[in-house]
Amino acid sequence: MELAVEMRNITKTYPENNLRANDGIDFSLRKGEILCLAGENGAGKTTLMKVLYGLESHEKGTIRIRGNQENISSPLVANRLGIGMVHQHFMLVEDFTVAQNVVMGIEPRKYGIAYDLKKAVSLVNEAIAHHHFSIEADMLVRNLTVGQKQQVEIIKMLYRDVDILILDEPTTVLTELEIEALFSSLKQLAKRGKSLILITHKLKEIIAISDRVVVMRQGKMLGTYETKDVNEQQISALMMGKSISLSIKHAKRTDESQPVIECKKITVLRQGQERPLLKDLNFTAYSGEILGFAGVSGNGLGVLEAVLGGFIPVFDGKILHDGNDITNIGTAQLRRQGLAYVPSDRLQIGSSLKASVQENIIVGESRSFRKNGFIDQRQVTKHTNDLLEKYSTKGTAQMPIGTMSGGNIQKVILAREIERYQDYIVFSEPTWGLDIASSQFVYEQMASLRDKGAAVILISSNLDEILTISDRIIVLYRGTRVASFVGDEARNLSKEEIGEYMLGIRKQGASHV
Amino acid sequence: MQFTIPMLHSAITIMTPLLLASMGGLFTELSGMLNIALEGLLLMGAFCSIIFSYYTASMILGTLLGIVCTMILSAILASVTLNLKANVFITGLAVNLFASGMTVVLSFALFANKGVVVFDNIPPLPLLGTPELAKIPILGDIFIGHSAFVYLSWLLLALCYFVLYRTPFGFRIRATGLHPEALSSLGMRPNRYRFASFLISGFTCGLGGALLTLNLGAFVPNITAGKGWIALVVIFLGNKKPIGLLIAAFIFGLADAFSNYAQGALNIPSDFILAIPYIFTLLAMIGSSIYANKKGAIES
Amino acid sequence: MSEKRNPTSKNAFPTLKESIGSLLIVLIALSGVIILSFLLSKTPSKTLRYFFLGPLQNAYYFGNMLNGAIPLIFGGLGISLAMRSGNFNLGGEGQIYSGALATTLFALYLAPLGVVGAILALFIGAFVAGGLAGLSGYLRMKWDTSELITSFLISNAVVLVVNYLIAGPFMDPSTSLIATRKIPESFRLPVLLPPSSLSTALFFALVAVIIVHIYLYKTKSGYQLRMTGLNSRFAKYGGINTRKFIVLPMFLSGFLYGLGGGFAIYGTYFSSIKEFSAGMGWNGLAVALIAKNKPSMVIPAALFFSYIEAGARSAMLHSDVTFEIAAIVQSIVFFLISSEVLFTLFEKKRRYS
Structure with a gap:
């Protein structure tokens, strides 16, 4: 069968935290199929797709599109190769109409320089009708429902003659009815020869829509399966992995x-x-x-x-x-x-990276650490050093917490919250x-x-x-x-x-x- | 109210540099950059235009060269801000400081005079209009008999509207300010549009500055006297719309013209009248943020 | 302004790196002076000598240079406080001017009270200026109105109103200046270095630096202010009332500007002269930017700023260049600082080595 995309041995490491998001991934997409890319949070699904769409670079591996090896350095290159991506967060200008959002970058013109707004509306309406969507080209995006905004995103890609379409968690914000409508549109597209990749972790949807399913976990590829050969329980077991x-x-x-x-x-x-x-x-x-x-x-x-x-x-x-x-x-x-609380976002909420460890420790502290109305730095430092020792954390009280490793930052947060x-x-x-x-x-x-x-x-x-x-x-x-x-x-x-x-x-x- | 008509006539002259500077500022503002360098750009335009008019003995050539110099300065501003990821606010202040220093230093170096430099070979700006047109009651008195800059500014305002709302370039500029990722996710570079906006600011400020000096036939240090800052205020008061700029610039022009009159005839201090547009803008900003806040409160 | 830097690229010795960067900026700016002198002056060596040595050559120049730094120190401190909390105060011009006028008027009114009256008048002036800046903070807290724009608008309107008050109801008809009456002799600060106008206001400026430093680094409120500015989500999570730290720092920022205006009256001008403080607000902002919002660094930054101005003034008097080359040099400093070109240069080298 003809392959639309073939990715070989893709490896991508984020330098910020040395996290290997993709570790030697092999991935292929057949022409005209709907493929689900499944896995838990942080499994590396979105990273892999960003590599394919030219939004992230990769250290190792090759990408072939319709058999030709390509270097996809930007979304522009991806678009030219017929690859489109619908992001989880919409990339829409709310104050523009549907048509204006869709044609942005390839606007129809008249007299050479002027924007042919009427033609844009009619062209986009044609595209909408062709794909049986329920929006109108002259609606203002601001006034659309979430489901309709997603249609705009999809049309935006289809208008660019994309034939490989990536959708990142497309159903997260949709109601059941909107999901049904989306799925029937996607099936229509596949029938017309478009190849689709859905990033998702929802089993029901995988079973309902996909031809094949690829499962990833912790940056690694676990396998590719024909959807008809597997059931929800099996996929779930693969996604969750073995218990430690x-x-x-x-x-x-x-x-x-x-x-x-x-x-x-x-x-x-x-x-x-x-x-x-x-x-x-x-x-x-x-x-x-x-x-x-x-x-x-x-x-x-x-x-x-x-x-x-x-x-x-x-x-x-x-x-x-x-x-x-x-x-x-x-x-x-x-x-x-x-309230004592260890937040999930430990770098943005749980700590202030540019502040010192001890400044992170005393935030909102009920004990005053005050002597004559001023903060008693020696007492604060002593308290911090005591905690660092008690929670076996490497580091000093004065260093910016951002220079610590993720694990040690979490220990500082734990120490602070547990103590209080x-x-x-x-x-x-x-x-x-x-x-x-x-x-x-x-x-x-x-x-x-x-x-x-x-x-x-x-x-x-x-x-x-x-x-x-x-x-x-x-x-x-x-x-x-x-x-x-x-x-x-x-x-x-x-x-x-x-x-x-x-x-x-x-x-x-x-x-x- | 016989004072009204000459007052309106002079309000139109006064508002023109404001209108021009705010037009360029509108582009940067819409592309998401607070351009506080309008003041410095305007001053640069004012100085260079008259200098080159003097040396080339042609006001048109001088104005064009003045515009080129201003655009070069705005290009430097843009590339430091965008390429080196500097804070646009600080680089803007730097441009203002640079222009205020450079114009006087050059004026001193060239004419050994750091005060008012009068250029004898520069004729007064020709005022346009035919006697027939000027005879039209009231309207003729107000709108006829201005310099070419005034009419040019109106043409440019129409062009500004056309570019922003009727060309792909204008849509992309606005998209840059509203949602830059929408552009970059389609492979376009928001910074290119920001750069272009800065250049446009340079162009209109160069032109606006030229009017200030050529109208006077002289260069006065700090001749802009905060007009660039007012232009920034005009953008906010004009609700970031071309037609709004016209109205807001007119309000400031009228306040200026009225303050001269009121001082003498009505015994109202001119400073109070000049302060009114700022307070007006302040209230408008507060009002619009209350509105946005109410809307946001429901959404979150 | 957000300076989001990659946490992993942090240097263990940020102060060392920053001071090398600042030193380089100073060197480049001064070489700018040299280039300008050779371009513009017929006697460049004479120009340079007066530029660099002029401010130090006698008590008059030296004293005036130090005196010029005083309002810059107050303004720089004020801006630093606002920026440390994540707020912008663009209204320094109006705040310093209105603070000075309020101080002058109350000093005249409270003259019979002696020292108490002087202190009272000074604080009233500071409160007026603080209130103007605090209003912008309040508007941001309440409705999220940009404090940057409102402080600027309020300041512009206030400058005009103060102009009116000085030229109108409070003008002293007995002089040819457009100015208010002079404050009583007993309110004037002693001169430190005659014949220059350097007064003991310098000591108050230094005390202000120490107080702001202690406030920021040694008190709970200062700590909360800094945490709000560094990461307001973290501050909120930690239970800090982040709304308070929009209004308070803006108020304090204006308060310090107001003090700067008041001390300028008590120490140098003795009456509010029309537009006497024009430019001081902006220069205070510049000083804070050069000092990177560190109170202790505000002193050298203010001195550097006024040294350039004093140097240019001396070169103008004794040679054939004009004072405004100071502004060109200052703008070069600005460009260099804002782009952090030198800092990033270091960082890149380190990362690839």
Whole structure:
């Protein structure tokens, strides 16, 4: 069969964190097929596609397009070769019309210099009609729904006579109906001979639309499969990988367990998106327990983190801390009332890279470190050095934290938050990007906090992590709670089983929740 | 109100350099760069135009050469800002400082005079219009009998509108300011359009500056006296639209013309009247950010 | 302004690297002086001698050079505080001018109170200027209006209003200057280095540097201000009230400008003369940029700035060039600093070696 794209031995390392995002990847796309590129977050899917589209360079490997070896140095070259990409974040000028966005760069002209606006509208309307989309060329992009904006992005590529189309997580922000419409359009395109690549981690969609599926994990290629030969469970197992064995003792909820954080029917909305980000979420975090939230990205984990951290308000519902209402009081107030929180974005939110380690340690510190009204630098330095030693972190109090390794930065953040915690602590993706030893360290800290009676809330898309250390697990799918497991039930859960809930294949009955 | 008509007539003369400078500034502003160098560019244009007019004994040639010099300065500004990723704000200040120093230093070096340099061989700017046209009641008195620069500025304003809203180049300039990644994801370079905007700023400021000195037949140190800064304000008050620039520049021109009159006849201090457009712009900016904020609050 | 640098490319000795860079900038700027002298002057060696040595040749020139640095120190400190918190204050011109006028007027009014009156008048002037800058901060906090533009607009309007007040209701008819009445003798600061106009205001400027340094690096509020400027998301996450650190630094920034204006009255001018402070606001900004917003570096930056001006002034008096070559040299410094050309040069070399 004729190959549209053939990538051989592609290797790409990000110099910033020395992360090998693509490690000797072999990838091929047949002409006229729909291929899904599946994998967890950070598996390297988007990087591979950015290499193909000329947005990222690669150190090793060759790319052949329709059999010819090519050097794709920019999106312009990619377009010329008939490759188009629809980004996860729309590249649209909101104040322009659909037509103006679509033809940008190859505008129809009259009299040599003038922009033929009428012709642009008619040309784009033709393209829209040809591909059976539901938008009109003279609509203002600002007024379109998310699904319609995505159509504009697709038309933008098709208008350029692209015959290899990459779509990065195209369904994340769409409603069910919009997804159906998108899929039928994509199938139409494939029928006309276009070759399509969908980056996704949604199993249902892989089964529904693809001819073949490629699975990646941690920068490596696991294999290419004919979709008809595999089922959802098998793909899920491949994506999630084998469990690592870490022995962390689990705790049982006892009579002494107290509710610490209670969320009552919280709903978070965002305008321009029909689906709520979180919907009627109920849960209680008890003292002496690690409560794990599992889910695939885009299903509400990040939103839950932002709500608990006080960054975004809830639209509806109540949050209680030790029975006191703490709904929408903002981060500063939450901190004063005992919030300890290790954020998922440790470089942008959890630390200030240009500030020194000790300046990172004392942020929002309730202890004053003050002598005669001034900050007592010696005491701060001593406190910082004590913490660095206690958490076996290499570094000095005065160095900018940005010069530390990722693992050590995370240790500083952990040290700060653990030292200040009162009765609950939130961890979001605490081991993302860390090596095994550092991860183990984080888990031990979490377990010891739990044993001291803390209510530990863990938000993580890493299933191993969830299964290893949670005493109780809640699974989020599309902003709602689809399953929860307590005690032995949580301990004996297999990855495949929980993966099916995370990916929306299964759902617990209302009675279970 | 017999003072109104001459006042409107002089408001039109006063507003023209503002209009020209703000037109160029509009391009940089729309491409996403705050161009505070308008003042320096205007001053450079003012100085170079009259110098070259003096040496070439041709106002047209002098103006053209003045524009070229101003565009060179704006090209330096653009390449330092864009290629070396400098802060446009600081480089803009540098251009203003450079122009204020360079013009006086050169004027001193060439004419051994750092004060007002009067050029005898430069005739007054010819005023256009026929007696018949000037006879049209009111309108004739206001709109006829200006220099070519005034009418040229109106033509350029129309051209400015045409370029921004009716050419691919204009759409790309605006897209650069609104969403540069939209351009780069299609393989175009936003910085190229920013560079072009700076050059356009150089062009219009060169022309606007030429009007300042040629109208006077002399170079006065710091002749621009903040007109470039006002041009920046005109862009904001004009809501970043060509027609808005015309209205906003006219408001400033009128305030200036009125302040001269009010000082004498009405005993209102001219400084108060000159301050009004700034306060007006401030209120307009506050109003628009309140509006944007309300809209944003619903969205987030 | 955001200077996002790659964290991995950080030098362990940023101060060493930065000082080499600054030194190079100074050298290039001074070689600019040499080139300009050879181009413009018929007696370049004489011009250069007066340019470089003039400011140091006698007490008069030296004192005036130091005196010229005083308002630049206050302005530079003010801008540094605003920039450290991630805010821009473009209204220095109006703030320094209005602060000076308010101080003058209250000094005249409070003359009977003696020293207390002098201090009171100084602080009233600073509060007026601080309030103007704080208003821009408030607008940004409340509605996200660009503080850069509003501070500039407010300043422009204020300059005109102050012009009116000086030339109108408060003008002293007894002099030929457009100026207010002179403040009482008892309010004037002693002259340090006669016959120059250097006054003890210099000491107050140095004290201000120390206070701002202590505030930024030794107090909780200063710490929170710096954290907000470095990474406001982190500051917010850490429980810092980031909204407060939009208004407060802008206020303090204007406050310092106002003090600069007040001390200029007490030490040098003794009355608000029309447009006496024109350019001081912008130069304060320039000083802060050269000092990279470090309070301790504001002193050498201000001295460098006023040295160039004093040198140009001396060269003008004794040779055949004009004072404005100072502005050209200053603009070269600006270009070099803004582009950080020299800094990046070092970084690249290091990375590839």
